[in-house]
Structures are given as C-alpha cells and as structure tokens.
Amino acid sequence: MDVPAEAAADPxxxxxxxxxxxxxTWLPGCLDSLLAQDATAPRLQVIVAANACRDRTVELALARQGGFSTRGWELDVLDLAEGGKLGALNAAESRARGAALVYLDADVRCDRELLGALWRVLDTSDPRYATGTLAVRRGRSWVTRAYADFWVRLPFVRGGAVGAGLFALNRAGRARWGxxxxxxxxxxxxxxxxxxxxRIEVAPRYHWPMVEGFSNLVRVRRRQDAGVAEVGARFPDLAANxxxxRLGRGxxxxxxxxxxxxxxxxLAVHLMVRLRRSGGGWTRGR
Structure with a gap:
C-alpha cells in the first residue's frame, strides 16, 4: 500500500x-502513553478511528490534540458512523502517511521506549512485522489472574512476537495484501x-488487559479459536508461516x-469452548 500522494512535505x-x-474508559490512558514516549520515538501521526461510538470516545480523543501538537505530532480523529473494526482500520489506513504503521488496541499502554524500538527495526526496505514484549496486566478477578498465570507460560506466548493488542509493519510488509x-x-x-x-519482538513492553470473569474468558476464547480457524480455511497458504x-506432555x-x-x-475454559460453536464477528478482548 503506497503512501498517499497528498502526503505532507515532512511526513x-x-x-x-x-x-x-x-x-x-481506556482510550485516554492509551493516548497518554503515546504522548509519554521518550526522545527515541520518531515523529508520529496518531489516527483514532472511532466507529459507531455512543460515549465520549471522540470528545476525549479530540481533547488531546493540543498535547500532540505540542510535540510536533498529529492526532487525527475519525468519527465513523458505521461500526466494525475492519472497516475502521481500512478508513484509518486511507489517511495514514507514515513509513511504518502501528496497529494499537485502545486498552493498551505502551512503555516509553516502545515506539522508538519498533521504528528502529521497521526502518528497512525489507518487509517486517514487529511488536513489543507482551505484559498481561493484573486482573481484578481471581479467575482472570489464574487463567493469565497459566496462559503466559504457554510456548506460543513465550515464543515471542504474539502481537495481541499491538503489531506494527513497514510499508514493504503492508504491501502484501490490500x-x-x-x-x-x-x-x-x-x-x-x-x-x-x-517477525521481530522488541524488548520494551506493552501492557494488555485480559477479560474479567469466567464467562467472558469463554466468550473471547471461543471467538479467538473461531478466528484462527477462519484464517486457516480462507487463507490456507498462510499456514506455511x-x-x-506445540505443548508436549512433559x-x-x-x-x-x-x-x-x-x-x-x-482447562475449564477450554472445555466450555468445545461445548458450543461460536458465532461470527469481532469481539473485543475484554
């Protein structure tokens, strides 16, 4: 995907x-963590693609435009009437002018050094995917804390570059699909x-909350499993990557x-997921 022709002289x-x-509830803290990035962060354009919002999301985002301007950065707020994450991503990408793209969930908080570290590995002509080191925030409920304690130990999570809640691409990487x-x-x-x-995982962390309560864990896990199965069915060539x-018995x-x-x-969440099939659509991770 090419940088739009109307890009500013100093994009x-x-x-x-x-x-x-x-x-x-979450977006102000996410934006504040971006504003707090250290001096290694490159010049940023932040695009909030608010879709079908019925609360103060747009208002609170607009209130932070002055802070971004003070740093010489941009904060664009799109107030989209139609709901849906994928449509919001596509709408935001049509406005994006950066040489690298960072996709960030609104409930994530970034360490001060994160964007600078991402930029250093994405600043290349070779296609690259990057993310930070995932840190699950401490849950309020005991069941969420227990689930997270086991989940973070799984080989897939420990193996790095999970990208749940935050992933970043350079333009060469983003050109791989429309x-x-x-x-x-x-x-x-x-x-x-x-x-x-x-795929590269940098050392600085991003802090991601897990859903609270057993029923929400089941709901989100069911959708996650359905999502992975859908990608496998619709894009079988991607399986090579x-x-x-795998988790062995030992x-x-x-x-x-x-x-x-x-x-x-x-295990209880896993068994409950298997009892009933998921419906389609995107579900937030909390």
Missing part, C-alpha cells in the same frame, strides 16, 4: 492506528503474512505443577 515516520468503539478482509482475527491474519524470520510451538506436566490453579481454570 510522519510512523502512523499509529487505533480502532475504537465506546472506549472512553484492504483488510472481513475476518474475526485480524492479528492472526497479519502475523501469518510474515515468515518467522520477518505458522511456527506455533512440558505440560511442568506447567501444571508450576500453576495448578491456572491450569484448572484454563
């Missing part, structure tokens, strides 16, 4: 895209468009010993 290095629907397809799991689709050696580590036994309560909750 931003990175465009940060945030698809947001009714995110008044508009985002109408799918459940955009992060899985994007990650699998890159071979393992093209799937290096997801390692599973060690994980159970390390986090027995977490395993019990994780």
């Amino acid at each position: 931003p290095a990175m465009s940060v895209i945030i698809a947001a629907r009714d995110e008044e 508009d985002f397809p109408d799918i459940i799991s955009d992060d899985t689709f994007v990650r699998l468009n890159f071979a393992p050696h093209e 799937d290096d997801k580590a 390692e599973l036994a060690r994980l159970v010993l390390a986090a027995p309560l977490g395993f019990a909750v994780y």
Whole structure:
C-alpha cells in the first residue's frame, strides 16, 4: 500500500492506528502513553478511528490534540458512523502517511521506549512485522489472574512476537495484501503474512488487559479459536508461516505443577469452548 500522494512535505515516520468503539474508559490512558514516549520515538501521526461510538470516545480523543501538537505530532480523529473494526482500520489506513504503521488496541499502554524500538527495526526496505514484549496486566478477578498465570507460560506466548493488542509493519510488509478482509482475527491474519524470520519482538513492553470473569474468558476464547480457524480455511497458504510451538506432555506436566490453579481454570475454559460453536464477528478482548 503506497503512501498517499497528498502526503505532507515532512511526513510522519510512523502512523499509529487505533480502532475504537465506546472506549472512553481506556482510550485516554492509551493516548497518554503515546504522548509519554521518550526522545527515541520518531515523529508520529496518531489516527483514532472511532466507529459507531455512543460515549465520549471522540470528545476525549479530540481533547488531546493540543498535547500532540505540542510535540510536533498529529492526532487525527475519525468519527465513523458505521461500526466494525475492519472497516475502521481500512478508513484509518486511507489517511495514514507514515513509513511504518502501528496497529494499537485502545486498552493498551505502551512503555516509553516502545515506539522508538519498533521504528528502529521497521526502518528497512525489507518487509517486517514487529511488536513489543507482551505484559498481561493484573486482573481484578481471581479467575482472570489464574487463567493469565497459566496462559503466559504457554510456548506460543513465550515464543515471542504474539502481537495481541499491538503489531506494527513497514510499508514493504503492508504491501502484501490490500484492504483488510472481513475476518474475526485480524492479528492472526497479519502475523501469518510474515515468515518467522520477518517477525521481530522488541524488548520494551506493552501492557494488555485480559477479560474479567469466567464467562467472558469463554466468550473471547471461543471467538479467538473461531478466528484462527477462519484464517486457516480462507487463507490456507498462510499456514506455511505458522511456527506455533506445540505443548508436549512433559512440558505440560511442568506447567501444571508450576500453576495448578491456572491450569484448572484454563482447562475449564477450554472445555466450555468445545461445548458450543461460536458465532461470527469481532469481539473485543475484554
């Protein structure tokens, strides 16, 4: 995808895209974490693609435009009437002028060094996918804390470059497909468009909340599984880039010993997911 022809003479290095629907509780903290990026961060364009919002998401985003202007950065706020994450991403991309694109969930908080670290690995002519080190925020409910304690120990998570809640691409990487397809799991689709050696995890962290409560964990896990299955069915060629580590019996036994309560909750969620098939569509991760 080419940089739009109307790009300014001094375009931003990175465009940060945030698809947001009714995110008044979370979006201000996300934007504040971007404003707090250290001096290694490149010049930013931040695009909030607010879609079908019924709360103060747009108002709170607009209130922070002055702070971004003070840093010489841009904050564009799109007030889209139609809901839907994929449509919001496509609308935001049509306005994005950066040489690299960062896709950020509205409930994520970024370490001060994160965007600078992402820029350093994306500033190349070779196609690249990058993300930060995932840090799951401490849950309020015991069941979420237990589930997260086990989940973060899984080989897939420990293997790096998970990209849940935040992933970034340079323009050479983004050129691998056109508009985002109408799918459940955009992060899985994007990650699998890159071979393992093209995916990079940088050391600075981003902080991502997990949903609260057993029923919400089941709901989100069901949609996640459906999303992965959909990508596999619709884009079978991408399977060649799937290096997801498998959990052997020995390692599973060690994980159970390390986090027995977490395993019990994780297994209960897994069994509940198998009892009923998911409906389609995107579900937020909390």
